[in-house]
Amino acid sequence: MSGSYQTTPAERKAAFRHIVAYAKPHLGTFLLVFGCSLVAILADLLQPYLVKIAIDDHLMGGKADAKLLWMIGATYAGLALLSLLFTYWQNNLLQRIGQSIVAKLRKDLFRHIQSLSMSFFDRFPIGSLVTHESSDTESISQFFTQVLLSLIRDGMTLIFILIFMFKLDVKLALISATLLPVIAIIAVVFRSWLRQTYQAARTQLSRMIAFLAENLAGMSLIQAFNQEEEQFKQFEARNQRYWKANVKEIRSNVLFNRSFDILGNVSVALLTWIGGMAVFHRELEFGVLYAFINYIRQFFQPINAITQQWNTMQSATVSMDRLWRIFSTKPEVVDPEPEQAVDPKLEDVRGAIAYRGVEFGYLEGTRVINRLDLSIRPGEMIGIVGVTGAGKSSLMSLLCRFYDVTAGAIEIDGIDVRRIPQAKLHRMIGLVQQEPYLYSGSIIDNVRMFDERYTRGQVIEACRFVGADPLIRRLKDGYDTLLSERGSGLSAGERQLLSFARIVLLEPRILILDEATANLDSFTEQLVQHALQVVSAGRTTLVIAHRLSTVMHADRIIVMKHGDIVEQGTHAELIEQGGYYKELYEHAKGGHGLEELQTG
Known part of the structure; x- marks a missing residue:
């Protein structure tokens, strides 16, 4: 059971099902989070549309009614406040869910480890178990509080942005929709690489912690035999391998995220040119172009947010795999069946x-x-x-x-x-x-x-x-x-x-x-x-x-x-x-x- 253990797709699915089952008791709270996210998203996305109305229907249309503009401004401010309040409630609810889940997960993991036979501890490093109980459970907490939030909030944001874009102008919306396959291709290309680099970094971390725990436990022996320098060299070698794995992981994430940044900037430039020409030829209202550019920028914000969570997602996935290996390990020494048990006084x-x-x-x-x-x-x-x-x-x-x-x-x-x-x-x-x-x-x-x-x-x-x-x-x-x-x-x-x-x-x-x-x-x-x-x-x-x-x-x-x-x-x-x-x-x-x- 070393850190280089590889899981099969079937085991990954089993691990995911097992961990996600911890969320079932919080289903009602998740629905509240969904509701808060919905209100906050709509409050955000209505703001550019209000500016579009102010530009096209009032300023550019020659109906500069100060009272109506004040009403639009007040509505804009109200939507911003509404977004702030519901985002706050959403984050608080989700953090409470995440901490409740990870608390129960830690408790169940500790109870399960205690139930395992001595043969398990003979082959499983204590340092790795400490990593699982602390670091891996925290990664899963981040899955529920960060990754899940991003999937709910940013996923819905993308859907509603597309709806608003098609409502504003079908042609520009269709051009924007062509970006989705490109985004999907980039995600697929990077997915396997990101997983491998992250898993490699976690493996090296686990090995380094196991080595550190072993050395601290035997420090008296190390000092008695004057082995400090030799043990330092071994630690330095493990630390160097962890550093290299970390650098490789960071490099892969930077390349992944910057690919989306470049794609987003190119898209804004392209739509500004196409939309600008349409406005110049009076085929498109200026307010529509303004709103559209805002939406296309917002379109890449949730994508970037989701990709920023990719590292956390990889962390949680690897942690799920590692915890599943422990949870799926059955004690070799078990209590007798009730009908066979003898319970002497x-x-x-x-x-x-x-x-x-x-x-x-x-x-x-x-x-x-x-x-x-x-x-x-x-x-x-x-x-x-x-x-x-x-x-x-x-x-x-x-x-x-x-x-x-x-x-x-x-x-x-x-x-x-x-x-x-x-x-x-x-x-x-x-x-x-x-x-x-x-x-x-x-x-x-x-x-x-x-x-x-x-x-x-x-x-x-x-x-x-x-x-x-x-x-x-x-x-x-x-x-x-x-x-x-x-x-x-x-x-x-x-x-x-x-x-x-x-x-x-x-x-x-x-x-x-x-x-x-x-x-x-x-x-x-x-x-x-x-x-x-x-x-x-x-x-x-x-x-x-x-x-x-x-x-x-x-x-x-x-x-x-x-x-x-x-x-x-x-x-x-x-x-x-x-x-x-x-x-x-x-x-x-x-x-x-x-x-x-x-x-x-």
């Missing part, structure tokens, strides 16, 4: 886990887990060890149903996890990761995950339970301390203790710790180990660890290699076997010191 969950003939691979044709069988008793603490790529984290992701197994089944208390609604499953399982994620907000809100059903007192009690209370109270504002993104300002151990407090508060029956102590120093690890013992009491606990010290006192240790369980038993039993686990143990003891392995 949380208090009745024992926490027995069984992997039965489980196979899994992230990509088609690859396999990370090989026909694995494993039974875990309720309340048992299981340590899972193995080198990187052994399949440890995949085992946990399958239990949480971030992905579905390729073959076999995973059961909790004898129930296939695919039959348990995901919301209930995720309440049953608590996950503590290597890098606990904290949001912008207070410590209170981060522990209770912004769920106000949990009181302040319950949050404080949970923090006391895991030993985080003294650390929090040392902060200036205590539990009301506002954290920035990812909890910067707190140590890795403090962030981890807050994640344990979440577990205590939410009370899942199964606890998963995925490398939860990997980034901690020895002292902080002791605090977290104590919290782990407190939190895991009475819960089925699965601990993934690189540090063997984390799992040495587990009830059972599972040793994985290339997606298979090669050994299992207690620490002492595995050492006595003298197999792969002892090899890992000896390697860790030699590389990191025996004291670390004996911490526990």
